[in-house]
Amino acid sequence: MAYELYYWSGIQGRGEFVRLALEESAADYLDKGRQPDCDGALLDFLARRDLAQPPFAAPFLKDGDVVIGQTSAILLYLGDRHQLAPKDEAMRIWTHQIQLTIADLVAEAHDVHHPLGANLYYEEQKPEALRRAKYFREERIPQFLAWFETILARNPSGEAHLVGAAVTYADLSLFQVVEGLAYAFPRRMKRALADAPSVAALHQAVARRPRIRAYLESSRRLAFNEQGIFRHYPELDG
Numbered sequence: 001m002a003y004e005l006y007y008w009s010g011i012q013g014r015g016e017f018v019r020l021a022l023e024e025s026a027a028d029y030l031d032k033g034r035q036p037d038c039d040g041a042l043l044d045f046l047a048r049r050d051l052a053q054p055p056f057a058a059p060f061l062k063d064g065d066v067v068i069g070q071t072s073a074i075l076l077y078l079g080d081r082h083q084l085a086p087k088d089e090a091m092r093i094w095t096h097q098i099q100l101t102i103a104d105l106v107a108e109a110h111d112v113h114h115p116l117g118a119n120l121y122y123e124e125q126k127p128e129a130l131r132r133a134k135y136f137r138e139e140r141i142p143q144f145l146a147w148f149e150t151i152l153a154r155n156p157s158g159e160a161h162l163v164g165a166a167v168t169y170a171d172l173s174l175f176q177v178v179e180g181l182a183y184a185f186p187r188r189m190k191r192a193l194a195d196a197p198s199v200a201a202l203h204q205a206v207a208r209r210p211r212i213r214a215y216l217e218s219s220r221r222l223a224f225n226e227q228g229i230f231r232h233y234p235e236l237d238g
């Protein structure tokens with residue numbers, strides 16, 4: 001039975017981390033976020049009263065009777081089933097730990113343009129966003145990239161992957177977060193990636209993987225835009 005991926009229409013968002021894992025695995029999946037009235041269907045699903053384990057928010061993945069919310073938990077599940085994570089327990093949890101750290105970075109990237117809350121428009125929180133952007137650009141982007149650079153350097157199997165000698169969902173997610181940050185903060189990321197050459201190399205290597213490249217070139221891959229998590233507001237870059 002095909003997986004069903006529930007996510008909002010019109011944006012890559014957090015759903016994209018799941019899509020990349022599904023695409024790399026050549027898994028059979030139905031992208032509900034690309035179907036007519038998908039946002040209504042998503043809200044209807046969240047409102048279901050018959051689920052003992054309802055997800056809190058999108059994305060969530062349905063695999064028959066199993067429903068999994070939280071991007072990192074979905075990837076933990078897919079990683080085991082599609083050889084996108086090591087089998088060894090310690091390394092499996094290490095991969096999950098990296099994914100959770102990427103999820104923190106994604107949340108911080110979102111909070112740059114919505115520092116007061118998602119209930120207000122960006123235009124209603126611009127002064128706070130400008131302050132948050134400076135901190136994010138100058139301190140947080142370098143801190144996160146330096147950590148990825150360190151773990152690539154310390155991987156006993158070499159710097160080509162975050163974990164072990166084969167691709168994992170963490171590599172795919174690092175690709176996606178670098179893509180998003182480079183869209184949102186092109187000036188800053190040009191300099192930041194020059195200081196993180198192993199991260200930059202892994203980003204390029206993932207983009208060249210045949211199934212990922214085919215997906216990126218397909219109409220299934222939406223462009224970044226100013227409704228998603230990674231938004232390009234030139235005044236927040238620098």
Ligand SMILES: N[C@@H](CCC(=O)N[C@@H](CS)C(=O)NCC(=O)O)C(=O)O
Binds near residue numbers: 013059072
């Ligand atoms: N930690 C969750 C965050 C989920 C999340 O914030 N989803 C957003 C869309 S990207 C949403 O639908 N939020 C609605 C809400 O939080 O009520 C994850 O990584 O999946």
